Structures are given as C-alpha cells and as structure tokens.
Amino acid sequence: MPVTAEKLSHAQEDALQELCNIGMGHATTALAQLMAKTIYFDIPRVSQVRISRVPEIIGGARQVVVGVYLRFSGPINGNILLVFPKKSALMLRQIMTGDNSKKLAFDEYNTSMLKEFGNILAGSYLSVMEGLLKMRLVHSVPWFAFDLASAIVDPILVELGKDADESVVIEAEFFVRETPELKGKFYLLPDNRSVKMMLEAVGMGGAG
C-alpha cells in the first residue's frame, strides 16, 4: 500500500514554513548579489494535497511557463522547482546581461542563465537546510523546460507518486519590488518519507 502520510499538525506546518523562510532568506540574498537587485519573497505556504491536485497548485495548463527543476538527495530526498512566467524569464536575462532585445526565444544562452539562477537558489537554500537539519545534501544539475506548468510537474509527480498518493508542497513567491513583472515561484516537494525526517531533525516529529 502507498504510504499514507499522517496529516501535518499546525505546529508541523509552521516548522516547515519557517525552514523555508530561512532557506529563502539565504537564497534570495545570494541572488541579490548576482543581480544587484533586492529580491523579496512572500511568506511561504505549506500544503498537503493529493498528488492529482499538485498541477493546479503549480499553475495548471492555462499557459506555458518556464520551469527549472532539480532533485536533491542525501538523508532526505526531494524536488525543487522554480516556475517563471515567460515574461519574467525574459526580463531576468535583461537584468542579468543588459541585453534589451525583445527576442522571446529561449536559446542556449538564455536557458543556461535560467538554470544557473536555479542552481544558485537551490544550492544556497539547501546549504541552509544542511546546517539546520545537520545533514549533507547533494543536488542534481538543473533541468530546463518551457511548457504547460502541469506538464512540467509530471516528472516530479512520478518521483512522488512511486510510494505515495499525497504530497507536501512548500511554496514561496519571489519578486523584485522595483520591477513587479519580475517574479517567480519556488516549490519544494520533499519525498514522502523525507517530510517526517525533516520534522524530526527540528524536533517536530511525532504527533506534533
């Protein structure tokens, strides 16, 4: 039988939210240095949903978006996905390279830049997790896709769906205040068993 995750208590949700808060704080600081712009992020949201509902959380099939995906592994395993509206992904290029051309294609240069953005964000986020959870984590290279959000999330649901029907989704929106169109969303989807380990590592295991 698939692992039926125990319902998270409010205190456990708060703990996961705070972990994300600290991780995002660190990661956006690292990105701000790269972009010479302050990056803000909204209070993270934690939800526990059926896997079939995850595509709607990520953005459904209404429009094509940019997705940068990484897997991380170690004592805990999971997925990090960044989702950018198309316009934001292109603005990111302008900001990071000074290239103001309106060309909308994602060429190799553009995609590697977005992947590097994901690499830095995920790397600094995970280094904070390593410190807080007292464990070593490694992450994959970033993978790029430009497609429907619900199609992009499929490979992640494949990983999560192998041994569970539910998933914990931790999300945080990040943005540049002086350029409101420049925004994206960070998603952390830990494998089912890892959620428990993350909570135990911060003393929030058990019944909460």
Place this chain on the structure above:
Amino acid sequence: MKKVLRVRISEHVVAKDHERLKSYGLGSCIGLVIYDPQKKIGAMAHVLLPNAAGARARPKSAKYASSAVNLLVEELARAGCGGKTLLAKIAGGANMFPEKFNLSCGGPGRSIGERNVRAVKAALARRKVRLVSEEVGGECGRTVEFNPRTGEMIVYKSSGEVKVI
C-alpha cells in the same frame, strides 16, 4: 450542451452522449481512452506511472498503465460494452526535461514518458484492445479531449498545434 468531465492524474471517468472527457497538461503522463464506437461510450484514464513498484501498489488504480487498462475495460463492461469491439487511443508520454534522461547527460536513456507509452501499449495488447491512433512522445505538453459520440480525440499541444486523432 456538451458537458466536460475532467480526468485528473490517477483518475478515470466514463462518458457518453454529450459528455466529453478532458485531461489537462499531460507531460510524461498518458491520456488513455478506451471506447466502444457502436455504443458510443468511452472511458479515459490519466496514467502517471508504467507499473506499480512492488507490494506498495494499490492494484485497482488508474495511476499505473496496466491497472488503468484493466480498470477501463471493466468499467466499460459494466456500462454494457463488449470486449471485442473496444478500441483505444492514447496521447502524452512526452519527455519534459530532455537533459534529465539523455544518456549523453548521464540520464537513464529512456524517459518516463517513453516507458509509460510502452507499458500502456503492452497492457492494451494483453487485454486485446486495438490501439487505433496515438499522439505520443516528443518534448511538448498536451491537453486532450475525447468525444465518445464521434470517437475523436482532440490533442492540443503546448506549441499551439491542434491534432484530431
């Protein structure tokens, strides 16, 4: 008035008359339709994985290729559709992150999308359901809509291309 019935991941739905079956944003997932062209009844499953890993699997689920085919054939039988007249159409099975799976990048060589397509085809062959058309593979997301009255499956690709299979 047509009525659209949504089929989410791991779900399956039976439709007839003015009903349509729709799965949004298939990536590596498969939109599997089995239908009876005479009775004009069809069923769609949104398949996530090729097969269940070990004993943890729930046997009766549209989540896996083989159990999805069995499930749809049984549901259609309950709706009065005979086994021999059943036909199948499939769409999806794309490789959303080509670099993740390519051998040259250290991937396993065969994407989960390809494995899903193979598993669905094998399961259809086992149940002797004839696959009449398919729109699978590639690196492009798809939304599919099936009309049980006409047997037509409309495939909306994220590239903007629309195909009727």
